[in-house]
Amino acid sequence: MKPIYSICISNYNMADTLEICLTSILEQLDHRYEILVVDDGSSDSSLEILELISIRYANFRYIPLLRDKRRRLGDTRNISIEAARGKYIILHLDCDDKWNNHIDSFARVYHDISKRLEIKNFMLSGYQIHIAPKKLLSRNRYQNVYYTEDRILWSQLAAKGKLLCINHKIFRERIPLKGNRKKFLKIFKSQLSSMIVSFSYSPNPLNDFVKYLRRIFLKSDWGLYNSLLNLFFLIPSLAYVILFNRAKRIDFVKYNYRNFCNVDLTKLEKKYLINHGKLNLSKQERSDYFLD
Numbered sequence: 001m002k003p004i005y006s007i008c009i010s011n012y013n014m015a016d017t018l019e020i021c022l023t024s025i026l027e028q029l030d031h032r033y034e035i036l037v038v039d040d041g042s043s044d045s046s047l048e049i050l051e052l053i054s055i056r057y058a059n060f061r062y063i064p065l066l067r068d069k070r071r072r073l074g075d076t077r078n079i080s081i082e083a084a085r086g087k088y089i090i091l092h093l094d095c096d097d098k099w100n101n102h103i104d105s106f107a108r109v110y111h112d113i114s115k116r117l118e119i120k121n122f123m124l125s126g127y128q129i130h131i132a133p134k135k136l137l138s139r140n141r142y143q144n145v146y147y148t149e150d151r152i153l154w155s156q157l158a159a160k161g162k163l164l165c166i167n168h169k170i171f172r173e174r175i176p177l178k179g180n181r182k183k184f185l186k187i188f189k190s191q192l193s194s195m196i197v198s199f200s201y202s203p204n205p206l207n208d209f210v211k212y213l214r215r216i217f218l219k220s221d222w223g224l225y226n227s228l229l230n231l232f233f234l235i236p237s238l239a240y241v242i243l244f245n246r247a248k249r250i251d252f253v254k255y256n257y258r259n260f261c262n263v264d265l266t267k268l269e270k271k272y273l274i275n276h277g278k279l280n281l282s283k284q285e286r287s288d289y290f291l292d
Contacts, residue, residue: 005032005090012076021098102171107131123136155253196237
């Protein structure tokens with residue numbers, strides 16, 4: 001039977017947390033959900049773990065790729081979307097998170113919003129979980145960058161009127177990474193990628209450069225470690241962007257996309273209560289979505 005939903009997950013050398021993460025997802029879902037992992041050339045024991053999981057669960061698949069440093073997280077996500085069999089794609093369930101039993105409720109909220117607002121071709125954005133039709137994501141691909149590929153796509157979808165956001169309780173628990181080296185590399189890559197993307201898509205990179213300096217030396221909300229790391233990246237990132245990596249177009253919304261596209265579920269339910277009744281949620285789930 002063809003699945004309705006595909007949960008697309010990217011993995012690279014996350015063997016320490018992989019089984020805990022995937023088991024927490026698979027144990028809460030039925031045959032309507034396909035869980036698909038694209039492994040980006042892992043050199044640890046990830047493939048052995050993925051093979052064992054594929055034997056245990058009929059609705060689990062994985063695709064092992066040869067390692068290619070030109071392919072970053074954005075392109076890995078695009079590959080998983082292309083390979084997905086479901087009509088709807090659920091994204092950004094990371095391999096270092098353990099997931100509580102709320103994935104199905106998020107899908108139900110998506111369809112409730114779609115029915116009430118009479119729209120179909122949009123992405124619903126939550127906290128670390130998102131859902132959209134496969135057709136929409138196939139036409140709006142991720143940029144081939146590390147760690148900020150998601151924010152670029154969300155802002156571009158918001159600019160096209162294709163993004164809605166909701167508030168809810170956090171559905172996941174972060175699994176601590178083993179080893180200081182792995183933690184450092186994750187922070188290193190994410191901070192560097194974030195800064196390069198910020199400069200790349202800015203109408204005036206020099207203004208952003210000044211904003212970074214102010215945040216590092218005046219606001220200090222990053223803490224000493226992250227402030228020093230950002231200071232270290234600042235000039236090389238700006239030089240790289242100016243010389244090689246300016247974005248051709250800037251299709252970002254002016255304000256924070258979450259505030260710009262937020263849907264109040266309580267108001268939505270009340271407005272359409274006569275025609276559609278209450279949202280398809282249990283009493284506990286209503287609390288999770290802050291419904292009165």
